[in-house]
Amino acid sequence: MAGIFIYSEDTNVAQQMLTMGRELADKMQQRLCAVTIFEQDAQDLVDAGADKVFVLKGDSAWPESYAPAVADLAAKEEPIAIFIGATLRGKDLAAKVAARLKSGLVTDAFAVRLENGDIETDRVMYGGLAVCTEILQGTSVVTIPPRTFDMPAKVSGRAGEIVKLDVTVDSTMAVGNVCPIVRQGADIATAEKLVCVGRGLGKQEDMQLAKDLAAALGAEIGCTRSIAEDYHWLPNETYIGLSGQKVKPVLYLSMGVSGQVQHVAGIRDSKIIVAIDSNENAPIFAAADYGIVGDLYQIVPLLTEAIRNK
Amino acid sequence: MPNIIACYKWVLDEQDIKINPGNLALDTSRAKCKISEYDRNAIEEAVLQVDKCGAVVASLTFGTSVAKQSLKDALSRGPEKAYWVNDTAAQTADGFVTANVLAAALRKIGDYDLVLCGEGSADTYGQQVGPRVATLLGIPVITFVTEMKIEGNKVIATRKIGDCTETVTADFPVLVTVLPEINKPRIPSLKQVLGAAKKPVTEWKAADLGLATDELSPKNKVKSIKGFVMNRKNVIYKEGSPTEKVASLAATLAKEGVL
Numbered sequence: 272m273a274g275i276f277i278y279s280e281d282t283n284v285a286q287q288m289l290t291m292g293r294e295l296a297d298k299m300q301q302r303l304c305a306v307t308i309f310e311q312d313a314q315d316l317v318d319a320g321a322d323k324v325f326v327l328k329g330d331s332a333w334p335e336s337y338a339p340a341v342a343d344l345a346a347k348e349e350p351i352a353i354f355i356g357a358t359l360r361g362k363d364l365a366a367k368v369a370a371r372l373k374s375g376l377v378t379d380a381f382a383v384r385l386e387n388g389d390i391e392t393d394r395v396m397y398g399g400l401a402v403c404t405e406i407l408q409g410t411s412v413v414t415i416p417p418r419t420f421d422m423p424a425k426v427s428g429r430a431g432e433i434v435k436l437d438v439t440v441d442s443t444m445a446v447g448n449v450c451p452i453v454r455q456g457a458d459i460a461t462a463e464k465l466v467c468v469g470r471g472l473g474k475q476e477d478m479q480l481a482k483d484l485a486a487a488l489g490a491e492i493g494c495t496r497s498i499a500e501d502y503h504w505l506p507n508e509t510y511i512g513l514s515g516q517k518v519k520p521v522l523y524l525s526m527g528v529s530g531q532v533q534h535v536a537g538i539r540d541s542k543i544i545v546a547i548d549s550n551e552n553a554p555i556f557a558a559a560d561y562g563i564v565g566d567l568y569q570i571v572p573l574l575t576e577a578i579r580n581k
Numbered sequence: 582m583p584n585i586i587a588c589y590k591w592v593l594d595e596q597d598i599k600i601n602p603g604n605l606a607l608d609t610s611r612a613k614c615k616i617s618e619y620d621r622n623a624i625e626e627a628v629l630q631v632d633k634c635g636a637v638v639a640s641l642t643f644g645t646s647v648a649k650q651s652l653k654d655a656l657s658r659g660p661e662k663a664y665w666v667n668d669t670a671a672q673t674a675d676g677f678v679t680a681n682v683l684a685a686a687l688r689k690i691g692d693y694d695l696v697l698c699g700e701g702s703a704d705t706y707g708q709q710v711g712p713r714v715a716t717l718l719g720i721p722v723i724t725f726v727t728e729m730k731i732e733g734n735k736v737i738a739t740r741k742i743g744d745c746t747e748t749v750t751a752d753f754p755v756l757v758t759v760l761p762e763i764n765k766p767r768i769p770s771l772k773q774v775l776g777a778a779k780k781p782v783t784e785w786k787a788a789d790l791g792l793a794t795d796e797l798s799p800k801n802k803v804k805s806i807k808g809f810v811m812n813r814k815n816v817i818y819k820e821g822s823p824t825e826k827v828a829s830l831a832a833t834l835a836k837e838g839v840l
Contacts, residue, residue, distance in 0.1 A: 366708070373677065376677070378708050379706075397595035397704055408802055443752075444751045447747070522840075543837055551817075560814040560815070561833055561834065565826060
């Protein structure tokens with residue numbers, strides 16, 4: 272087994288993973304290889320730290336259909352580990368690659384490190400309640416969520432080998448009707464500040480409280496799963512949690528959010544967590560830096576006013 | 582009349598798991614089990630096809646002897662019969678093992694047109710078993726589906742992939758993994774619960790499926806499973822008037838430089 276593989280159909284995510292991959296490859300004295308389906312991005316991947324780039328050239332624009340090709344390449348090269356960007360397309364491909372290689376697959380690893388010569392990963396289980404640490408065995412596949420690692424410092428024109436391979440793609444499915452999801456407002460996954468609405472809010476009209484607070488803060492508005500899925504007060508793309516958006520704002524401020532474990536898993540990387548809720552025993556307070564126990568209908572307007580007057 | 586198999590996992594209810602504050606060990610002694618939420622959507626979507634196109638639905642699970650309790654729950658949600666691979670290997674199974682077992686069970690069942698799975702399980706949320714099973718069976722897989730219909734011997738499904746949606750069409754047999762927003766799982770009625778007890782259950786051991794030891798051994802080595810600690814400041818303003826509490830919070834946030 273030799274080399275460390277990085278793959279993502281999103282070249283930004285691939286470059287973020289090269290930051291981690293470079294460090295690991297240097298420590299293990301291994302070659303760092305990027306695999307891409309975009310020929311035009313190959314030099315970018317070298318500039319970002321890859322020693323070698325495999326460009327898979329096939330007759331499909333659908334990234335998922337390259338799973339057999341990625342697996343064939345890995346079977347031939349036998350890397351120590353294959354890191355794949357944990358976009359949904361990446362997760363689909365990763366599972367197919369792992370099945371073909373008969374290897375393990377760690378989903379959504381948030382930490383990767385070398386420990387006594389082995390690669391170890393951390394991921395959450397039970398909706399964010401627990402962390403599972405695994406030691407990789409054999410050629411293992413690991414998916415890494417976007418933005419887990421920072422972009423590497425790029426060296427323009429860095430030397431690296433680029434190899435183009437003609438590959439066969441999976442053509443058992445027909446894909447069409449691709450529509451971008453039009454977001455109302457900004458992408459909350461990258462928002463600097465967030466106001467999060469939970470079930471403590473009594474009715475949809477009261478969303479104005481959140482809107483006023485968000486406007487005063489210059490924040491975007493997110494919500495818990497039930498606000499989006501059961502009440503439809505906000506679009507599905509704005510619910511925060513393990514199966515929704517994972518956010519990492521500088522300030523996360525919740526109003527009427529109880530703090531179920533799956534929700535807290537989505538806000539864990541926030542710098543400052545603030546909670547406002549009437550239930551002193553709500554689990555959100557254990558996850559918060561600052562909080563107010565009180566009626567949000569009293570607290571939020573006062574807070575909005577206080578922030579406006581700053 | 583397509584044959585549909587809905588797969589589900591019988592998992593610990595994470596709300597009942599306690600963390601030992603000293604060593605961060607998980608205390609699951611009081612935890613009840615449940616059908617993983619996402620798999621309830623898979624069962625529901627299968628059963629919805631009974632009215633839509635006369636589908637015949639069976640459920641399939643891989644679990645230890647504890648999963649026996651799940652059969653009635655699953656059957657009360659609409660499937661006509663249940664398959665249960667009852668094996669201690671489920672105790673340590675990872676996505677690799679689970680997929681090997683489910684794929685072997687599906688081969689033994691033989692007559693399937695559509696396999697439905699949740700996108701991930703509520704306990705490990707590995708989001709891999711569906712596409713792994715399809716790969717092992719050599720059939721197409723459509724993941725992260727929010728809407729699907731059967732037309733003749735085709736499945737036409739809408740996937741929701743981050744910032745876009747797309748429509749994917751594949752011929753039977755096909756595996757589909759569903760997102761929670763695809764439907765709202767029913768709450769079984771008393772009649773359905775009582776009726777479930779009369780439905781047939783087929784039980785197999787992993788050995789009945791011809792699986793070798795290495796196919797039942799997990800791949801990566803689990804070093805530890807510990808409670809996730811949140812190291813937060815936990816400064817909570819409880820006392821005083823709303824105005825006082827807000828003043829304290831606003832002053833603190835200003836000091837943190839986040840306003």
